[in-house]
Amino acid sequence: MKKLLLATAVMALTSGAALAQQTVRMGTEGAYPPFNFINDAGQVDGFEREMGDELCKRAGLTCEWVTTDWDSIIPNLQSGNYDTIIAGMSITEEREKVLDFTQNYIPPATSAYAALSADADVAGGVVAAQVGTIQAGHVAETGATLLEFATPDETVAAVRNGEADAVFADKDYLVPVVEESNGEFSWAGEEVQLGGGVGMGLRESDTELKEKFNTAIQSMKDDGTLNEMIKKWFGAEAVVF
Incomplete structure (x- = not known):
């Protein structure tokens, strides 16, 4: 009986940890429309909010949105205040020295x-x-x-x-x-x-999370959903994939 109770407790703890790992904090600025902004209800809104929520859905993740000032957005990622940067950040060689990027979700603009x-x-x-x-x-x-x-x-x-x-x-x-x-x-x-397009920034150690988002971004490119969102938020003349 004790072994059964112990096994049940271990399973509960393992399950709880797994659920916790499914919550990803999405760091954004909330001040760069139409990429991201704060709407009248005080919520993060914009292209990246809609796209990010769809990415989380496809990746099987529960995502929470966190806002931060732009000039501290990379240090706050490295400090663990959130798990991704999704804030209109262009992919550059200089930034790739301190963090990883997913594939781009906005073409070089x-x-x-x-x-x-x-x-x-x-x-x-x-x-x-x-x-x-x-x-x-x-x-x-x-x-x-x-x-x-x-x-x-x-x-x-x-x-x-x-x-x-x-x-x-x-x-x-x-x-x-x-x-x-x-x-x-x-x-x-x-x-x-300038730059190599806009991508999600992640800590270099989060390779599994990067792969999940890469897969989700690619699926949105493949089925045309990403291009539809880009045109919705940036206009019919926007550069698409």
Whole structure:
């Protein structure tokens, strides 16, 4: 009887551990629409929320959403505050030195300049970009003066208030800024291709979790679901797989 009770207890503990392992904390910024943002109900919303929930469903995982500031998003992953980064993060060689990426779920996309004038000096003027982004890195390598901000909204505000001549960011982020500005903003300079697309960031030790998400992402590519979501959130002209 004691052996039976012991075996039952072990099974219960094992089962509980298995269930616990099925909960994955999804780290995002919540401030980069349409990739991710906080809706009126105070919940994480956007393309990555819808896609992430579908990935979790296909991978048999229960996912919880956690928000964090962009400038601490990689350290917080490494510290164990969440298990993935799903926050419009482009795959770059520099980032791959400190974390792993899944395959991309957004193809290599275009970065662009937006300004109050189409002839703004993006080559030698002051250009705003979000800190820690590939766009900030690109501006730093040009002749422009880089002005970094913690959030993308602040980069746009810097152009409005005259601190910067232009903002440089993912074109997908800037499209609504330009289109909904009633002519205040316009495109400036040349578009630039950066990075290897957007993927999920994970700790290098989480190989099994990476494989689960890779399989789920590939299944969404194969059945067309991912392309449908990209067009839903980024428009019919968005680059798809």
